Amino acid sequence: PCSGDGTLRKNPEVWSRWNPEFGAGLHMLQLRLALRAIALLRVGGCLAYSTCSLNPAEDEAVVA
DSSP states (O other): OOOOGGGTTTOTHHHHHOOHHHHHHHHHHHHHHHHHHHHHOOTTOOOOOOOSOOOTTTTHHHHO
16 A cells, blocks of 8 residues: 555646645654565565555655
């Protein structure tokens, strides 16, 4: 799940529901999902994390 703010140009309906707090509100959910994925990785495994957001709270802050 992400706010989708990275798709605003090609997905105009995102504008009607977007607000600055939306992405910040998803941070904890995204962090919990990433931590769970890490816990399930095999030793030596690789986790790819990606969103369609440009919000640092949804990207860099999750993987930092």
